[in-house]
Amino acid sequence: ETLNIQTSFNAGDFSTQYLTESWLPKIKEMTDGRIEIVLTPNGSVVPARETPEAVAAGVLDGDFTSVNYFAGLEPAYAIMGDLISGYDTPEQMIGFCKDGGGEAMMQKAADSVTGGEVQVVACGPYSREALPARTPIRSFEELAGKKIRSPEGLAAAVFQAAGASPVSIPFSEVFGALEKGIVDAADASAYVNNDATGLHDVAPYPLYPGIHSMPSMQFTINKENWEAMSAEDQTALKTWWYDAMYAMAAEVTKLDKELAARDAAAGKIEVIDWPQESRDKLREVAREQWQEYATKSELAQEALDANIKYMTEIGLFKN
Amino acid sequence: MGIEIITLLIVLALLALMAVGVPLGVTTLTVSLATAILYFGERAGFFIVAANVSEVLHKYELIAVPFFVFMANVLERSGIAKSLFDSMAIMGGRFRGSVGVQTCIVAVVLAAMSGIMGGEIVMLGLIALPQMLRLGYDKHLSIGIICAAGALATLIPPSVVLIIYGLAAQVSITKLFAASAVPGLILASLYIVYILVRVRLNPSLAPIYDIPETGLPFLQRLKFMKGVILPAILIGAVLGVIYSGIATVTEAAAIGAVGALVVAALRGELNWRMARDAMRQTVLTVGSIIWLVLGAVSLIGIYNRIGGGEFLRGLLTGLDVAPLTVIIVMMLIVMVLGTFLEWIAIIFITVPIFAPVVIDLGFDPVWFGVLFAMNIQIYYLSPPFGPACFFLKSVAPKGIELQDIFVAVLPFIALQALGLFLVLFIPELALWLPSMLD
Amino acid sequence: MARRLLLLSGGIMKNLLARYAEGMDRFSVFIGQGCSILFFACIAISAAEVVMRYGFDAPTVWSTETAMTLCAAAWVLSVGFVTERNRHISITMLELVVGERIWRIFRLAQLVIAFGAVLVLTMALWKPAMKVLSRTEYSGTAFNSIQPTIFKVLIVVGCVLYLAQLIANIIRWFQRTEKASSSGH
Numbered sequence: 001e002t003l004n005i006q007t008s009f010n011a012g013d014f015s016t017q018y019l020t021e022s023w024l025p026k027i028k029e030m031t032d033g034r035i036e037i038v039l040t041p042n043g044s045v046v047p048a049r050e051t052p053e054a055v056a057a058g059v060l061d062g063d064f065t066s067v068n069y070f071a072g073l074e075p076a077y078a079i080m081g082d083l084i085s086g087y088d089t090p091e092q093m094i095g096f097c098k099d100g101g102g103e104a105m106m107q108k109a110a111d112s113v114t115g116g117e118v119q120v121v122a123c124g125p126y127s128r129e130a131l132p133a134r135t136p137i138r139s140f141e142e143l144a145g146k147k148i149r150s151p152e153g154l155a156a157a158v159f160q161a162a163g164a165s166p167v168s169i170p171f172s173e174v175f176g177a178l179e180k181g182i183v184d185a186a187d188a189s190a191y192v193n194n195d196a197t198g199l200h201d202v203a204p205y206p207l208y209p210g211i212h213s214m215p216s217m218q219f220t221i222n223k224e225n226w227e228a229m230s231a232e233d234q235t236a237l238k239t240w241w242y243d244a245m246y247a248m249a250a251e252v253t254k255l256d257k258e259l260a261a262r263d264a265a266a267g268k269i270e271v272i273d274w275p276q277e278s279r280d281k282l283r284e285v286a287r288e289q290w291q292e293y294a295t296k297s298e299l300a301q302e303a304l305d306a307n308i309k310y311m312t313e314i315g316l317f318k319n
Numbered sequence: 320m321g322i323e324i325i326t327l328l329i330v331l332a333l334l335a336l337m338a339v340g341v342p343l344g345v346t347t348l349t350v351s352l353a354t355a356i357l358y359f360g361e362r363a364g365f366f367i368v369a370a371n372v373s374e375v376l377h378k379y380e381l382i383a384v385p386f387f388v389f390m391a392n393v394l395e396r397s398g399i400a401k402s403l404f405d406s407m408a409i410m411g412g413r414f415r416g417s418v419g420v421q422t423c424i425v426a427v428v429l430a431a432m433s434g435i436m437g438g439e440i441v442m443l444g445l446i447a448l449p450q451m452l453r454l455g456y457d458k459h460l461s462i463g464i465i466c467a468a469g470a471l472a473t474l475i476p477p478s479v480v481l482i483i484y485g486l487a488a489q490v491s492i493t494k495l496f497a498a499s500a501v502p503g504l505i506l507a508s509l510y511i512v513y514i515l516v517r518v519r520l521n522p523s524l525a526p527i528y529d530i531p532e533t534g535l536p537f538l539q540r541l542k543f544m545k546g547v548i549l550p551a552i553l554i555g556a557v558l559g560v561i562y563s564g565i566a567t568v569t570e571a572a573a574i575g576a577v578g579a580l581v582v583a584a585l586r587g588e589l590n591w592r593m594a595r596d597a598m599r600q601t602v603l604t605v606g607s608i609i610w611l612v613l614g615a616v617s618l619i620g621i622y623n624r625i626g627g628g629e630f631l632r633g634l635l636t637g638l639d640v641a642p643l644t645v646i647i648v649m650m651l652i653v654m655v656l657g658t659f660l661e662w663i664a665i666i667f668i669t670v671p672i673f674a675p676v677v678i679d680l681g682f683d684p685v686w687f688g689v690l691f692a693m694n695i696q697i698y699y700l701s702p703p704f705g706p707a708c709f710f711l712k713s714v715a716p717k718g719i720e721l722q723d724i725f726v727a728v729l730p731f732i733a734l735q736a737l738g739l740f741l742v743l744f745i746p747e748l749a750l751w752l753p754s755m756l757d
Numbered sequence: 758m759a760r761r762l763l764l765l766s767g768g769i770m771k772n773l774l775a776r777y778a779e780g781m782d783r784f785s786v787f788i789g790q791g792c793s794i795l796f797f798a799c800i801a802i803s804a805a806e807v808v809m810r811y812g813f814d815a816p817t818v819w820s821t822e823t824a825m826t827l828c829a830a831a832w833v834l835s836v837g838f839v840t841e842r843n844r845h846i847s848i849t850m851l852e853l854v855v856g857e858r859i860w861r862i863f864r865l866a867q868l869v870i871a872f873g874a875v876l877v878l879t880m881a882l883w884k885p886a887m888k889v890l891s892r893t894e895y896s897g898t899a900f901n902s903i904q905p906t907i908f909k910v911l912i913v914v915g916c917v918l919y920l921a922q923l924i925a926n927i928i929r930w931f932q933r934t935e936k937a938s939s940s941g942h
């Protein structure tokens with residue numbers, strides 16, 4: 001069986017190529033050729049925001065999408081999709097999905113926006129996004145007064161609470177806006193992707209490791225397709241996906257680090273790594289905004305509670 | 320049924336509906352609905368069309384189009400355009416073809432303001448076309464100049480096409496912008512040379528503006544610059560807000576629209592009636608454009624889903640030829656797709672397939688991006704799906720039919736192809752400027 | 758007697774249809790021209806954002822989405838006006854080849870095909886529109902407006918206007934009171 005899966009990755013992204021070359025062949029191996037996956041890039045069949053419906057209707061066999069796109073459908077997706085300034089590493093958050101009840105939470109969200117025709121197989125992030133900036137922002141205090149492109153609701157709320165001015169401009173204008181100084185910083189992508197698109201040419205003070213965003217993905221399959229599979233194949237899909245995400249997280253971190261070290265050495269680009277103290281301050285400010293955001297729906301509150309419980313368990317919060 | 324046959328059927332259906340005179344938006348919509356329902360059944364088919372159609376309204380880039388159209392309508396209705404072209408004609412003196420050349424230069428300046436093609440074409444179509452016809456320029460030559468030069472908006476930076484290519488192929492957008500500047504100017508020069516040659520061979524194509532002032536010595540003609548000054552300030556202001564970082568390109572278009580009203584007011588030509596009529600005309604013009612985009616976008620979603628991309632990948636990997644030939648074949652594929660698909664569709668279908676191959680063959684993806692953008696220039700003009708032609712048609716004076724426009728652009732398509740092959744065989748034309756950046 | 762009644766009722770029917778076409782035309786033009794106001798507002802908001810951000814260092818979170826929504830509304834709702842004026846872009850190359858009589862038949866085909874396609878499109882858009890009406894969809898941005906909900910409903914309204922105006926144009930075709938295409942100005 002060939003599964004048509006739409007991702008929210010762009011065609012030329014490192015992640016698309018990495019998955020296509022290294023991981024798509026593996027699922028075929030693992031299932032003795034019973035399952036093959038074809039990944040189609042962001043927006044190629046339907047807009048990213050519509051993938052849950054598309055999977056439900058059978059237009060797609062599944063999706064592999066950054067769930068932040070669904071924040072407007074159900075506020076819980078904003079919490080699950082990108083708990084701004086929350087986790088420190090992608091591995092921690094994958095842990096939440098796998099062992100901390102994240103999958104079940106994601107399934108509840110999927111059921112609330114579709115008629116229960118979508119099976120959430122797995123979820124989790126693979127990278128912590130860097131924050132390209134055109135002026136140095138060296139600490140929490142220096143965020144004050146900076147114009148930061150942040151279209152997503154939760155990110156904008158956190159930056160605002162930290163004293164910055166969120167600017168909402170469309171993605172296609174980000175490059176120009178950074179180049180011309182319309183904004184001081186912009187949420188974009190992982191360091192490796194920003195490097196490839198030349199964002200650092202126009203924003204030479206990237207904050208890395210990032211301070212705000214770690215977008216979480218979901219991997220879903222149309223329920224009918226899912227139920228037609230053997231338990232063995234179902235387990236294989238789940239295992240395969242988590243293995244791929246752990247490997248990709250490690251790979252992206254490695255590449256990000258190498259590139260950041262290279263750029264820091266070359267001197268043209270100043271890579272700014274926030275002191276832990278600043279990171280903690282931002283997390284405290286962020287936590288209030290999460291709480292506020294979670295009041296938007298019951299499911300959002302449930303998602304936040306689950307996250308905070310897990311974060312406390314792994315020691316990110318004392319209480 | 321194989322994808323080859325489906326592709327063929329889609330193309331035939333599109334051509335048949337177009338021939339009967341069905342509006343183009345409805346044509347693509349009909350074909351995409353039919354394909355979707357036949358292929359996926361009612362529920363999934365309906366969904367895929369509905370999702371893509373609604374998404375069109377979310378395209379922020381499109382809102383610059385009404386801004387530019389309104390600006391052009393104000394300039395045209397207020398008489399600013401007329402005095403601009405009168406001044407240009409007088410400044411050009413007895414030099415045959417001068418207004419055509421000047422229009423090309425104005426187009427290049429406008430291209431540095433706008434990142435999308437539609438806005439500039441309608442603007443030139445509204446301002447320049449009636450004036451060139453009034454000055455006695457040949458209909459086909461004028462139309463060709465406007466379509467070809469107006470399309471430069473997406474080759475001369477800033478350019479949405481290059482931004483999307485950069486994102487799809489993960490190539491530096493700074494480098495793409497730097498690399499496309501020279502090829503953009505090469506195309507503009509080719510157009511200018513072509514105009515000069517044509518009007519020399521056949522002077523009736525471009526009569527001299529026959530008023531006494533035209534014959535004055537150059538220095539005395541300078542005082543007729545005044546018609547140029549206000550539009551130049553307006554263009555300068557819009558360019559200024561873009562390049563100084565005050566506004567994004569779309570916002571700058573809005574500033575330009577307000578600026579056009581200010582210029583009209585300075586000339587004492589602004590009144591409620593004029594502004595209202597300019598806006599009503601804008602509503603009619605852009606109203607037809609959204610249905611065109613809508614149909615095209617819904618067709619893309621379907622074609623991708625039924626394996627159009629895979630099909631093309633197969634075509635390519637089946638080849639066993641020299642590397643440069645592969646690039647040429649890619650360019651030919653883009654050209655063919657460009658006759659009937661929308662550019663975003665072309666990028667989505669081809670770039671993911673082509674970009675890795677280009678790198679494997681040892682070529683620079685920046686260079687390929689420039690070739691790609693130049694090819695998109697051809698796509699804008701080439702019938703039957705030539706958006707530049709549609710945009711111009713939406714504002715063209717009565718009596719200019721789409722078929723006139725199609726005929727008019729043919730020689731310019733040849734020039735674009737010539738430019739494309741120049742950059743193909745002499746990559747340095749594109750690459751020397753970005754190499755300065757490293 | 759029966760025959761005269763039939764003729765009479767036929768006449769009334771014809772008259773009713775003509776009045777529908779007349780009324781629809783006026784309605785479409787009214788709505789279409791009203792869209793001018795929306796575009797003016799869109800321009801004003803976009804320009805004002807620049808002043809707010811650059812002049813007062815106070816970027817707003819609402820301007821982009823509001824401008825887009827106004828613009829899209831104008832864009833979609835003007836469809837009746839565009840259809841009434843026959844301004845949809847099409848290729849009329851065959852008109853000269855096939856002659857006036859056959860082209861007249863083609864014109865009916867154009868109207869009927871457009872009606873059919875837009876009708877099916879309306880059916881396709883219906884369910885998503887009903888869905889967002891029962892469960893509001895937000896943009897998920899900092900402004901978190903109901904833009905996606907507005908768009909999904911808006912486009913259905915646009916399609917209905919399009920269909921209603923196509924009916925008027927079809928009536929005009931049968932009654933031979935079609936308006937000339939008004940391309941250009």
Ligand code: NA
Binds near residue numbers: 433471473474477
């Ligand atoms: Na440009």
Ligand code: NA
Binds near residue numbers: 658659706
């Ligand atoms: Na074309």
